[in-house]
Amino acid sequence: MNLLHYLLRNVLHRKFLSLLTILSVTATVAFILLLSMSKAGVEQGAEKGYGPFDLVVGAAGSETQLVLNTFYHVGAPTGNIPGETLDEVRGNPAVDQAYALTTGDHYNEYPIVGIDPGYFLTRYGDQRLSEGNLYAKTGEVVIGAYAAKMLNIRVGDTFSGAHGLVEEVHLEEEGREHDEHDEHDEHESFTYTVKGILPKLNTPDDRAIFTTVDYAWAVHGESAEERDITSILVKPATLQAGQELRTSLEEEGRVQVVYTSKAVADVVNLVDKGSELLEIVTLLCVLLAAVSILLSLVAAAGERSKDAGLLRLLGKSRAYIVAAMLGEGVILTGTGLILGIVAGHLGGYFLQDALFHYAGIQIQPLRISGDHAVIAAGTLATGLAASLLPALRMYRLDPLALFKA
Known part of the structure; x- marks a missing residue:
């Protein structure tokens, strides 16, 4: 057989x-x-999550939390730092490129991130957008490929954001109802216009919405003195230069400077x-x-x-x-x-x-x-x-x- x-x-x-x-x-x-x-x-x-930005400057707190929020758009920021810190960082000869970042709002659970458009050229090179163009004015946005697909958004569409990482439907404290209502009105009255859709980048940026750094100031009507930022992404000229920058900034005691690779490795x-x-x-x-x-x-x-x-x-x-x-x-x-x-x-x-x-x-x-x-x-x-x-x-x-x- x-x-x-x-x-x-x-x-x-x-x-x-x-x-x-x-x-x-x-x-x-x-x-x-x-x-x-x-x-x-x-x-x-983890390997591609932060690109060439070996340092991140932010408020004191958890290093891991700062890096995850800045590069992976996960969790809440550690706090805000004074806007003039950016000028100090950019004025340091040890820095090749530095970009301020503001976060705190979202649209249907996708984070709205304020950052200079030059960030995309520094991190991803000269890539063509899938549709449209990069933002240039307050209120204009570009959307990550995944977020655009899930939200079914096209160039020219408009929307209003909401405060926080996830919109709160029920308030835990009745005493906050009035403040939350006013904040909700502020966000409803500010309209974003979609100017472009990013190509698929295979990074967490695929699920974020990007706009100008000053969007949060415009939404909340903050004065020039109140214009804080969430963090600063730093591309140092050399690793040795990065250590010098970290030492000089942390001596002032107002901010923390984190090695991105170390936090990601953790x-x-x-x-x-x-x-x-x-x-x-x-x-x-x-x-x-x-x-x-x-x-x-x-x-x-x-x-x-x-x-x-x-x-x-x-x-x-x-x-x-x-x-x-x-x-x-x-x-x-x-x-x-x-x-x-x-x-x-x-x-x-x-x-x-x-x-x-x-x-x-x-x-x-x-x-x-x-x-x-x-x-x-x-x-x-x-x-x-x-x-x-x-x-x-x-x-x-x-x-x-x-x-x-």
């Missing part, structure tokens, strides 16, 4: 148990693949610690899949002992019987592996927008990486290892003793 035909017949003979085994492998592979894509997305986002290390727990869960899933394969093949070995004994009496070798058992394990594992890779990529494709919106993790669901080879090799090795015990049992089978019984 042809070995492949014999293998397929055995797998199809026990459809339900074979299907359960394949599904357990599929779920495990898909979960591992999604975890791998998410981890790669975090690392790539976040990545925190994510790595969290991923260790996920790796434990992944290991448990792998063990369950291996046990599923083992139980399926042990049950199969018990059912097929007579068939195997008869094949031996008809002249088939021990190697043929062992190959049949190992081959069945490989078929079940390989089928689950292929389906798991497909399911993992499909899951990544359908979850990519949700992951980017809620966590800022940008995954590439159609990208093939070296992890695929590792996952495939590990899955097949697990399947073979689980097949060894029932294969050894069949190898030791005495066909004459079985026939007499």
Whole structure:
């Protein structure tokens, strides 16, 4: 009997148990693949998240919070710093480029960020916008590619922002109702006009709305003396120059100067610690899949002992019987592996927008990486290892003793 035909017949003979085994492998592979894509997305986002701006100047507080809010548009700012700090930073010969940033408002949960248009040239080079042009006057905005898609906004559209990172629907304190109502009126009376849509940048800037630095001052009617800024993005001339700038500014005690790469590394290390727990869960899933394969093949070995004994009496070798058992394990594992890779990529494709919106993790669901080879090799090795015990049992089978019984 042809070995492949014999293998397929055995797998199809026990459809339900074979299907359960394949599904357990599929779920495990898909979960591992999604975890791998998410981890790669975090690392790539951390690497490209801040561009050439090695320093950020902001109010005293958490360094991580300052960097996440400034570059990743996550969380609240640490506070404001005096606007004249920008002149001091730009006047320092250690600085190549510096841009003030203002935040605090949003439109449908997408942050409105005030920054000089030169920021885009410094960070991304001379890229063409998908539509329209960069802003030039107060009230004009450009929108990140992802935000424009989700908000269904086109060039020429207008909208009004709201205060805070997420608009509050219910007030916790009745005493604040009057102030919140006045603030709401201020935002409703200020209209933004969309002048352009940015190309896809594959950074957190894809989900932000950008306008002039003075937008917050215009919305709230602040005087020249009150015009604070949220932070300053600094591209130092050299790393040594960056250290000199940090020392000189922090001596004044009004601001903190943070090395962006260090704060991002702290976040990545925190994510790595969290991923260790996920790796434990992944290991448990792998063990369950291996046990599923083992139980399926042990049950199969018990059912097929007579068939195997008869094949031996008809002249088939021990190697043929062992190959049949190992081959069945490989078929079940390989089928689950292929389906798991497909399911993992499909899951990544359908979850990519949700992951980017809620966590800022940008995954590439159609990208093939070296992890695929590792996952495939590990899955097949697990399947073979689980097949060894029932294969050894069949190898030791005495066909004459079985026939007499």
